[in-house]
Amino acid sequence: MTEARANGALTLRDATVADLPAVMIIENDSFTDPWSEQAYRDTLESEQAAMHVALNAAGEIVGHSVTYFAADEAELATIAVAASARRTGVGRGLLGHALLICEARGSRKLFLEVRESNAAARAMYVAAGFSPVGRRRAYYSLPTEDAVLMLREIGPAESPVGPVAGS
Numbered sequence: 195m196t197e198a199r200a201n202g203a204l205t206l207r208d209a210t211v212a213d214l215p216a217v218m219i220i221e222n223d224s225f226t227d228p229w230s231e232q233a234y235r236d237t238l239e240s241e242q243a244a245m246h247v248a249l250n251a252a253g254e255i256v257g258h259s260v261t262y263f264a265a266d267e268a269e270l271a272t273i274a275v276a277a278s279a280r281r282t283g284v285g286r287g288l289l290g291h292a293l294l295i296c297e298a299r300g301s302r303k304l305f306l307e308v309r310e311s312n313a314a315a316r317a318m319y320v321a322a323g324f325s326p327v328g329r330r331r332a333y334y335s336l337p338t339e340d341a342v343l344m345l346r347e348i349g350p351a352e353s354p355v356g357p358v359a360g361s
């Protein structure tokens with residue numbers, strides 16, 4: 195899906211190289227172990243990945259996400275929202291958009307890993323219909339921490355954006 199999709203005051207669209215300076219500010223502010231700009235450039239060139247940005251009503255980038263695809267499974271590889279825009283539905287909007295793209299590409303499952311201590315992200319994922327299905331010991335560094343593996347089934351009879359409606 196390449197066209198922009200409006201979600202209330204939020205616009206969700208495919209990312210471009212021109213978005214990377216704004217993305218990197220959010221990235222570096224959001225993670226102790228941020229992705230490099232080159233990692234995002236590689237992602238933009240990959241046919242097995244989709245990168246999206248969320249723009250506020252002023253047209254400013256306020257969040258981004260990356261989803262990887264392999265056969266009928268997908269992985270939400272990263273998602274981040276500008277600190278000044280958090281708790282306003284941007285993360286929910288990006289997640290709902292990723293689920294729509296997963297459905298469009300035929301994914302039946304969306305996996306993700308999240309730091310065990312990341313209560314905000316875990317609450318967002320549970321609210322969007324994800325369940326914990328495993329643990330990866332010492333998956334993260336800076337600081338070393340376990341990852342919780344979470345899964346959202348994308349069933350044919352179920353709208354992928356159902357649990358995130360209202361965003």
Ligand SMILES: CC(C)(COP(=O)(O)OP(=O)(O)OC[C@H]1O[C@@H](n2cnc3c(N)ncnc32)[C@H](O)[C@@H]1OP(=O)(O)O)[C@@H](O)C(=O)NCCC(=O)NCCS
Pocket residue numbers: 224225272273274275276279280281282283284285286287307308309312313314315317318319321
């Ligand atoms: C996690 C993150 C992406 C959430 O983005 P956000 O735009 O603030 O989330 P939303 O406003 O869409 O919130 C959606 C729901 O998630 C939950 N949630 C989000 N932040 C929360 C918090 N700080 N505490 C508790 N629940 C929270 C709530 O259920 C919320 O719904 P509600 O506001 O109606 O109660 C954001 O906090 C972030 O960028 N954190 C740093 C990067 C990060 O940790 N990324 C995830 C890596 S796995």
